Amino acid sequence: MSRGLILGTAALVACVAAGLFVTRAVPEDGVSLASLTPDAERGESVFIAAGCASCHAADDAEGDAKLILAGGQRFPSDFGTFVAPNISMDAAHGLGGWTLAEFASAVRQGASPDGRHYYPAFPYASYTLMTDQDVVDLWGFMQSLPSVATPSAEHEIVFPFNIRRTVGVWKMLYANDDWVMTDAPSPEVERGRYLVEVLAHCGECHTPRDALGGMDRSAWLSGAPNPTGRGRIPSLAPANFDWAAEDIVYYLETGFTPEFDSVGGHMTAVIDNFAQLPASDREAVAAYLKALP
Amino acid sequence: MTYLKLAITVAALGSSTPAFAQDDFSGTLKARQGQFQIMALNLGILGNMARGRMDYDADAAQAAADTLVAVSQIQQAPMWPEGTDNAAIEGTRAQPTIWAENADFLEKWAGFGEGALVIQAAAGNGLEALGPAMGPVGGSCKACHDNHRAPAN
Numbered sequence: 152m153s154r155g156l157i158l159g160t161a162a163l164v165a166c167v168a169a170g171l172f173v174t175r176a177v178p179e180d181g182v183s184l185a186s187l188t189p190d191a192e193r194g195e196s197v198f199i200a201a202g203c204a205s206c207h208a209a210d211d212a213e214g215d216a217k218l219i220l221a222g223g224q225r226f227p228s229d230f231g232t233f234v235a236p237n238i239s240m241d242a243a244h245g246l247g248g249w250t251l252a253e254f255a256s257a258v259r260q261g262a263s264p265d266g267r268h269y270y271p272a273f274p275y276a277s278y279t280l281m282t283d284q285d286v287v288d289l290w291g292f293m294q295s296l297p298s299v300a301t302p303s304a305e306h307e308i309v310f311p312f313n314i315r316r317t318v319g320v321w322k323m324l325y326a327n328d329d330w331v332m333t334d335a336p337s338p339e340v341e342r343g344r345y346l347v348e349v350l351a352h353c354g355e356c357h358t359p360r361d362a363l364g365g366m367d368r369s370a371w372l373s374g375a376p377n378p379t380g381r382g383r384i385p386s387l388a389p390a391n392f393d394w395a396a397e398d399i400v401y402y403l404e405t406g407f408t409p410e411f412d413s414v415g416g417h418m419t420a421v422i423d424n425f426a427q428l429p430a431s432d433r434e435a436v437a438a439y440l441k442a443l444p
Numbered sequence: 445m446t447y448l449k450l451a452i453t454v455a456a457l458g459s460s461t462p463a464f465a466q467d468d469f470s471g472t473l474k475a476r477q478g479q480f481q482i483m484a485l486n487l488g489i490l491g492n493m494a495r496g497r498m499d500y501d502a503d504a505a506q507a508a509a510d511t512l513v514a515v516s517q518i519q520q521a522p523m524w525p526e527g528t529d530n531a532a533i534e535g536t537r538a539q540p541t542i543w544a545e546n547a548d549f550l551e552k553w554a555g556f557g558e559g560a561l562v563i564q565a566a567a568g569n570g571l572e573a574l575g576p577a578m579g580p581v582g583g584s585c586k587a588c589h590d591n592h593r594a595p596a597n
Contacts, residue, residue: 381530382537382595401495405578406586411487413582415589422586 174319176262181252183283189291197289199427200350201278205420206235220245220293221301226272227379230364231308233272241298254290261322268318270306271364276325277352285350325365336442339431343439346432347372351421356384372443379417389443399437400430469528473536476523479515483556486511487581490563494575502568509560509567512581516557520550530594537594545591552588559584 198204204217210224222237239245246254249264256262261275269275281289311317331348335341347353358366359375374386386392394402398409403425406414414422425433486508492498493505527533529540542549559581566577 377595380594382597384595405582407487407491407582411484411491413585413589415586415593416595419586419590 171316173323174316176266176268176319177260178256178262178264178266179252179260181250181255184251184255184287187284187287189287191288191291191295193285194288194290194292196428197281197285197350198292199424200346200432201281201289202351202420202424203238203293205417205424207238218296219299220296221299222303223301228272228364229378230270230312231306233270233306233308234304236303237299237301238293239299239301240294240296241300244300244302245298246293247298251287251290254293255286258286258289261318268315268322270308270315270318271321271325274352274355276327276366277349277355279326279328280330280345280349282345321363321365324363327368331368331371332439332443335439337438339435339438340442342432343435343437343442346436347439351424351436353387356417357387372440377416382416387440387443389441392440396434396437396441399440400433403433403436404430467527469525469533470535472523472525472528476538477536479518479523482515483512483585486515487578490567490574491578493571494578500571500574502570505567505574506564509564512560513557513564516553516560520553537596539592539594542592549588549592552584552592555584555587556581 204212204220206224206226207220207222208217208224209219209221212219220237220239222235224235226233226235237245240247242248253264256264257269258275259279259281261269261271261273263269306313330344331354332340332344335344354366354368354372356378357372357374358368359370359373360366370388372387373391374388375384376382377384394409402408402414403422405426406419406422408414425436489498489508490505493500524538524542526543528536529538529543530536531540562580563574563577566573
């Protein structure tokens with residue numbers, strides 16, 4: 152064989168290896184979590200604020216049925232349709248047998264126990280700043296939930312996005328460990344920031360995305376096309392949104408706008424969750440929104 | 445020559461527009477959107493009393509609640525003809541599920557009626573009764589809008 156061919160092949164192999172290396176799924180080691188004690192009651196609040204049941208239980212589930220995390224809800228998008236997986240404690244089809252570190256890797260890094268990327272339809276790009284204690288508490292709560300032996304369905308994603316490794320490129324482009332609001336002026340706004348930017352992951356719907364599906368953080372919460380159908384998700388940026396804090400709080404509890412229109416679409420699930428949180432959390436969200444520049 | 449005439453005739457038939465007029469649903473849309481506006485106005489009276497933004501007035505509260513019950517008794521079928529969903533026409537947020545899952549839609553509508561009766565029973569009895577009484581109707585609005593109304597444009 153010619154020398155050029157050998158060198159060329161070697162270079163190609165080196166490039167592929169480098170590419171595979173930088174796009175690999177990086178798990179957490181769980182070291183910072185090991186010393187923390189789980190509190191399942193606090194974990195239930197995290198579960199509600201993060202909206203796990205809103206995607207992973209059945210679409211029309213109410214009350215205790217929202218704790219049956221069998222998956223199956225379908226989320227159409229520009230990349231195809233994502234199907235929520237089973238995240239119950241079932242050993243064969245859910246998270247039964249997972250370690251705390253594996254759970255943290257999934258929720259905060261979008262990395263599966265077998266080293267693959269999760270698609271960012273799972274909002275780990277927002278959950279990445281979940282506190283260690285919240286992860287531990289959430290895992291404690293989830294382990295108390297029923298096991299359901301429903302197999303998870305495959306996503307129906309269009310080529311080339313059905314190649315999971317491409318999410319490694321997405322993460323390189325878009326994964327961000329910084330707050331959007333870098334300076335929170337009060338503890339209340341800090342709590343609101345944590346709820347909006349992390350647990351309730353408001354930006355995932357309310358922030359416009361570019362062609363590869365990454366959030367445009369420079370246009371934070373300024374509205375976006377409805378990802379699953381017609382219409383628009385409204386802007387919450389101060390230039391477009393001028394509700395009083397009191398009105399935001401009332402809306403998050405009741406779903407009524409200041410003109411007594413009523414919430415619809417996916418936002419109803421968000422209201423159902425916020426209605427169960429303490430009033431101080433709703434007030435914190437309002438304070439954060441009013442503090443946006 | 446015959447083939448040319450045949451071709452021209454076929455082309456002419458294929459490109460002709462139907463002689464009947466397009467269906468005009470503007471009255472239907474105004475009617476059903478109007479009924480929701482009436483709900484909002486009267487929920488506003490009750491809600492603003494419950495929130496302390498308006499002084500509580502038992503007669504005004506009762507009248508608003510009675511109006512909600514009256515709206516809940518409006519026959520829905522004439523206002524939701526086939527072909528008036530948001531996939532078929534402009535100017536509506538009505539999802540095709542209203543027709544595809546019509547039983548669910550009518551059940552949600554009935555839920556509004558049940559909620560309206562709860563407020564009607566409580567409205568004249570003071571502010572403490574009114575606040576909690578708003579819950580069921582708010583839940584009924586959300587429940588229907590969840591599946592059957594599209595986000596705004």
